[in-house]
Amino acid sequence: MSYKVMIVDDDKLTVSLLKTLLELDDFEVISVAEGTTAYQRAVEDPPDAFLVDYHLADGEGSDFVVQLRADPELYQLPVVMTSGLNRENEAMDAGADWFLIKPFDPSELVDVLQRLLEDATYDEEEESW
DSSP states (O other), X not given: OOOEEEEEOSOHHHHHHHHHHHHHTTOEEEEESSHHHHHHHHHHSOOSEXXXXXXXXXXXXXXXXXXXXXXXXXXXXXXXXXXXXXXXXXXXXXXXXEEEESSOOHHHHHHHHHHHHHHHHHHHHHHTO
C-alpha cells in the first residue's frame, strides 16, 4: 500500500532530498513550505501522515501541529517533527507522534513513518469492528 506524506518544510534542498528518499520507498509526497498553506492543503486533501520541520518561514511547526490536533478531521493523522536543535519536548507537547533531530538516518525516517502509518491503519480497522 502506498501512503501519502505531506512534508512541511521551507528548506528546498531538504524537501528535495526527503521527497526523493520517500518516493524510492513508494510513498506519494506532497510538499508545502508554510504551515498556513499546509493546513489548507490538508483540509482539502488529507495526507496519511505529516513530516513537519520545527522552524518554518511563517512560524513554528509546532503551531501547525496544534492546529492539526484541534481539527476533528485531521487530529488522528501521524505527525513526525524534525529540527536541527533538540526541540523534542516542544514537538511532543504540541502533539507530534515522533521527533527526529537533524541530521537523521534516512532509513530511520522511513521506519518511523511506516510504523506510525501501520499503527494508524490498525486503529482505524479496530474502530470499524
